[in-house]
Amino acid sequence: MYKILTLNNISPKGLDQFGHEHYEVASEMSQPDAIMVRSANMHDMDIPGSLKAVGRAGAGVNNIPIDAMSERGVAVFNAPGANANAVKEMVLAGMLLAARNIPQAWDYARQLEGDDASVHKQVEAGKKKYAGFELPSRTLGVVGLGAIGVQVANAARLLGMRVVGYDPHMTVNRAWQLNAGVEQAVSVDDLLNRCDMVTFHIPLNDHTRHLINSDRLHNMKRGSVVLNFARDEIVDEQAVLAALASGQLHAYVCDFPSNGLKGQDRVIALPHLGASTSEAEENCAIMVGEQLRDYLENGNVRNSVNLPEVILPRAGKSRLAVMNRNRPDMVGQISHVLGQSNINIVHMVNESRNGIAYNLIDVEDEIDEEAARGIAGIDGVLRVRVL
Known part of the structure; x- marks a missing residue:
């Protein structure tokens, strides 16, 4: 079950992206997996450790502390072009x-x-x-x-x-x-x-x-x-x-x-009317909702302001998503931990942007907790998710 916290009124068509039984959406909740926001100021907000992604239903992200989110391994998405x-x-x-x-x-x-x-x-x-x-x-x-x-x-x-x-x-x-x-x-x-x-x-x-x-x-x-x-x-x-x-x-x-x-x-x-149409609000909410859902379920990254674009079709039995500082030998260390657990890599992508790297790794077998903990313990790793 994924929990989606909304900080503003979000178009129902955007929230429809989370309409099946694997999601809970509310304007008040603890330990959310993702946040959907329009204009609410998040700079003074306490960031829960459960948070994996933030979706801004619009283009500008001045109301979101991007650097702080990156340090916590949180992906931030926006909706360029929707308005x-x-x-x-x-x-x-x-x-x-x-x-x-x-x-x-x-x-x-x-x-x-x-x-x-x-x-x-x-x-x-x-x-x-x-x-x-x-x-x-x-x-x-x-x-x-x-x-x-x-x-x-x-x-x-x-x-x-x-x-x-x-x-x-x-x-x-x-x-x-x-x-x-x-x-x-x-x-x-x-x-x-x-x-x-x-x-x-x-x-x-x-x-x-x-x-x-x-x-x-x-x-x-x-x-x-x-x-x-x-x-x-x-x-x-x-x-x-x-x-x-x-x-x-x-x-x-x-x-x-x-x-x-x-x-x-x-x-x-004019009173900040640039994107104030029902069509623009719907388009932004739908776009960012789709991006959040694909990231939470598959690890794919589209229109992130702090992560590189990474889109990988599923191959293998399990998928690992790793966000880390862009340092030498990070991929080697991650592969080494998987190898020690006798986990074979089927397909992987590694991309970087502004000092942050992101990896999607599909493997033949299930990824056990010991392997996930081992990767999370590598110096420079910010977030590990098994999907």
Whole structure:
């Protein structure tokens, strides 16, 4: 019986992945095997020794202590791309709202007073203040060409925009999906110098915090638009407010309201709606539920943020999953323990990522407790599971 603890409301379609008799799912339980989470902060949470995996029903994992989980041999999964369409739509909406000054014009229209003739006269007199620009005449810069960034870039191309992208870590798979007309920038600064609008689809870390600052804003085209549906601290808020006041920026569109942004005429701040659709929540929950179930039952790793991808079809009578520090001779020591127990290896895979290695080993016979304890006792082994 596997026990799944939910820290937030998770879509029932995601929880349906654990619908058979081998699983117990609840929002309160002790000694869970796995946790499903959306936005709950896990940094101050006591991590039970039973925990084997955490599934984040979304893409960002800033609310999960990744390093601490790795030290405890806990795999952490997310759902990249499951909410990509929802965020893409918000970026496109944000571009249109900013380009056509729609929030300001709507607010103006809502405050008109008088009879119909008076209202019509005010409309004709005031509409010139809200004249905007069309997207096909503009260049969009996309920083981060993962699942979301690629969809945004492709959609902007279909709208007739010129698109410049930058991502030094772009995968081959994403490159195949990218519209051939998207141009490549050699750096963030190169991209910013070439675009009229810029959108970010990158994680928040020490390298990306305040990626948009006063110097970079100063070097952008006058009247540019910054869109931030990634993380609030990627953009230096005070620098943006100064650029808006000087006219260097036409608008700032983001998903992260704050006291500093409230009431600013050229700020469109939405209440973190990027992935807030029923479809996105279902897609994220289903994806992470499938990944957790496959990891718990078969040891396979898909979309983990702290383990390498390892997918191995079953072969043999029993399977061993070993998570360890990536050190010389670890595979040799594990094989030696199995050999001492007269356990023959049928098939195995060993992969590593960021100092952590993961092994899936299929063997001919049952793995006894003595062999499992022997492997667990090897210096550097973080977690051993017999599946």
